[in-house]
Amino acid sequence: MATIRQRGNTWQAIVKRKGYPTQSKTFDLKKDAERWSRHQERLLDAGQWSDRSEVEQTTLRDLLVRYEKEVTPKKRGAINEVLRIAVIKRSKLVGYAIGSINGRMIAEYRDKRLEAVSGSTVHRELALLSHLFNVAVRDWGFALNTNPVSQVRKPTPSKARDRVLTDTQRQALISSCAQCQSPWIKPVVVFALETAARRGEILALTWRDVDLERKVAKVSGKTGSRTIPLSPACESMLRSLPRSLEGHVFPVTIETLKQAYARAVARAGIQDFTFHDLRHDALTRLAKLGLNVLELRSISGHATANMLQRYVSIDAGDLAKKLAIR
Known part of the structure; x- marks a missing residue:
């Protein structure tokens, strides 16, 4: 049974039902308190009531x-997800x-982020949030009525980039990385240029994953684990590094790498060239x-092969030279 009582300038609605926890909420207007009470009672009568006190007290930050x-x-x-x-x-x-986050709020977040970053970046952030809400409901028992991320349009992923360096630019970048305060930036960039490994794979690499005698390294990323060959330049660079059997090959944080790399690119005079x-x-x-x-x-x-094609730029001039040899 519902009880409505005045408390100063506000109205408190209280709904009690045997076998259920007492529900209460405060309103500025009596009619709003009565409306809320009737809604709660209808849910109880229909067997559709769920305890929403937890979702009204837990913030998105708590969930993250x-x-x-x-x-x-x-x-x-x-x-990469920690950074996201x-x-x-x-x-x-x-x-x-x-419990108060809705599609409109998610859309506002999306639009604000699109002012600063690419559609692909925002798409990944929304995918993370969507999975977060799904986990909260399915695994953690939060009584959310809907996943708010599912209510908004996802941004179109950005077109594949085709940025490659000239030999001069590549050497300038490596030289610039050598000037970074952290001694690990140049080795990380050299490893990336020689192996095509992803940033997360590189930072997760340990010395147990490296076999310098066989000239291979085992990297683990979002698509699983694979063994990659080490070029002579990469092998030489790795042999020059200090090492510990249990430690990471490149003991640098992702944030330090991002900031130092951006400065190195700018110092080398290269425009629009990301780590990826x-x-x-x-x-x-x-x-x-x-x-x-x-x-x-x-x-x-x-x-x-289609996914690989996004990452390989074929120069028509190079193809012409090959045709001339035939």
């Missing part, structure tokens, strides 16, 4: 903290209770060496 602790470490792309979560935590959205573009550059050069599609996929970790 738990997700980062319990779910993210189990993912192959954990390093840190970005979301800086938004005003995380201050809201999860190093992978594109590396695969393009490997293709020019004559490696076939299967060999390139074994190095890159791409599941299909």
Whole structure:
């Protein structure tokens, strides 16, 4: 039975039903308190009532903290996801209770992020949030009526980039990385240029994963684990590094790497060249060496040839030279 009582300038609605916890909520107007009470009673009568006190007290920040602790470490792309979560935590959205977050609020977050980053980046952030809400309902028992991310249009992923460096630019970038305060930036960039490995795979690499005698390394990323060959330049660079059997090959944080790399690119006078573009550059050069599609996929970790094609730039001039040899 519902009880409505005045408390100063507000009205408190209380709904009691045997076998259910007492529900209460405060309103500025009596009619709103009565309307809420009737709604709760209808839900109870229909057997559709669920305890929403938890979703009204738990913020998105609370959920992200738990997700980062319990779910993210189990993912192959954990390093990048931690960075993604840190970005979301800086938004005003995380201050809201999860039960109050709706599609409009998610759309506002999407549109604001699109002003600063690419559609692909925002798409990945929304995918993370969507999975977060699904986990909250399915695994953690939160009584959410709907996943708010499912109510909004996802941004179109950005077109594949085709940035590659000239030999002069590549050397300028390596020289610029050598000037970074952290001594690990140059080795990381050299490894990326020589192996086409992803940033997360590189930072997760340990010395146990490296076999310098066989000239191979085992990397683990979002598509699983694979063994990649080490070029003479890469092998030489790795042999020059200090090492510990248990430690990471490149003991540098992703945030330090991002900031130092951006400064190194600017110092080298190169425009619009992201760390991920190093992978594109590396695969393009490997293709020019004559490696076939299967060999390139074994190095890159791409599941299909179509996915690999996004990362390899074929120069028409190079093709013309090959035709001239025939």
